Amino acid sequence: MALHHRGAAVTLYSDKAPLWPPPLEAVMRRMRVDVRPGMPADEIERGPVVHAGASTQEFDLVLLATAAVPQPWLRASGLACDERGFLLTDDMLRSVAHPDVFAAGDCATPSSGPLPRSGVYALRQGEALAASFRNVVRGQEPVVYRPQRHALVLISCGRRYALAHRGHWSAQGRWVWWWKNHIDRKWVKSLTV
Numbered sequence: 001m002a003l004h005h006r007g008a009a010v011t012l013y014s015d016k017a018p019l020w021p022p023p024l025e026a027v028m029r030r031m032r033v034d035v036r037p038g039m040p041a042d043e044i045e046r047g048p049v050v051h052a053g054a055s056t057q058e059f060d061l062v063l064l065a066t067a068a069v070p071q072p073w074l075r076a077s078g079l080a081c082d083e084r085g086f087l088l089t090d091d092m093l094r095s096v097a098h099p100d101v102f103a104a105g106d107c108a109t110p111s112s113g114p115l116p117r118s119g120v121y122a123l124r125q126g127e128a129l130a131a132s133f134r135n136v137v138r139g140q141e142p143v144v145y146r147p148q149r150h151a152l153v154l155i156s157c158g159r160r161y162a163l164a165h166r167g168h169w170s171a172q173g174r175w176v177w178w179w180k181n182h183i184d185r186k187w188v189k190s191l192t193v
C-alpha cells in the first residue's frame with residue numbers, strides 16, 4: 001500500500017488465504033492493490049517475470065517480503081532447535097538443552113508454542129531478557145517471560161489512513177493513522193539521545 005501510495009501499480013502474490021489480519025484484503029482491494037491470496041510465487045525469472053500457478057506476469061520490479069528464517073549456524077551449534085532450525089527455549093528464554101544460553105526474539109521458538117516473529121513480541125522478550133541478566137549476575141533465578149495474549153497490529157495504508165487489529169477487534173480510518181503516527185513518533189523520540 002505504501003508503494004501504491006507512491007504511484008506504483010502493485011500486485012501482491014501470497015501463499016496465505018485469506019490474508020491476515022482479516023480486514024486487510026478488503027482494504028488493499030479498495031486501495032486498488034491487485035491482491036492474489038492463495039497464489040504463491042513459484043518462480044521468478046529474468047524480466048522479471050513471476051510465475052504463480054497458471055499466471056505469468058512481467059513486472060518492473062519484484063520485492064520479496066517472506067517470513068523470517070533461522071540462521072543456518074544455529075542448527076550447527078548443537079543447541080536444541082525446532083524442526084525449522086530456530087532455538088527452542090523454556091519460559092525463562094533459556095535454551096532447553098543449555099540453560100546458560102538465552103535466546104529471545106526472531107531466532108527463538110518457545111517450547112510452550114510458537115509466537116509471531118514480530119517486533120512487538122521481540123521487544124517484550126528483550127525486556128524480560130534484560131531483567132533475567134540482572135537477576136543472574138546477582139545469583140538469582142531468571143524471570144519468567146509471559147507473552148501477551150494479543151498484540152495490537154497497526155498498518156499504514158497510505159493517504160494518512162490506517163488499519164488497527166487486536167484479537168477480534170478491528171478499526172480503520174484517518175484517526176487510526178494519527179494514532180499510529182503518535183505511537184511511532186513517541187517511540188522513536190524515546191530512542192533519540
Ligand SMILES: Cc1cc2nc3c(=O)[nH]c(=O)nc-3n(C[C@H](O)[C@H](O)[C@H](O)COP(=O)(O)OP(=O)(O)OC[C@H]3O[C@@H](n4cnc5c(N)ncnc54)[C@H](O)[C@@H]3O)c2cc1C
Nearest residue numbers: 065071104105106107108116117118119120121122123126
Ligand atoms: C521489512 C520488515 C518490516 C517489519 N515490520 C514490522 C512491524 O511493523 N511491526 C513489528 O512488530 N515487526 C515488524 N517486523 C519484524 C521485526 O522487525 C522483528 O520481529 C524484530 O526486529 C525481531 O527482533 P530481534 O531482536 O529478534 O531480531 P533483529 O531485529 O533481526 O536483530 C538481530 C540482530 O542480530 C544481528 N546478528 C545476526 N547475526 C549475528 C551474529 N552472528 N553475531 C552478532 N550479531 C548478529 C543482526 O545484525 C541484527 O542486528 C518487520 C520486519 C521486517 C524485515
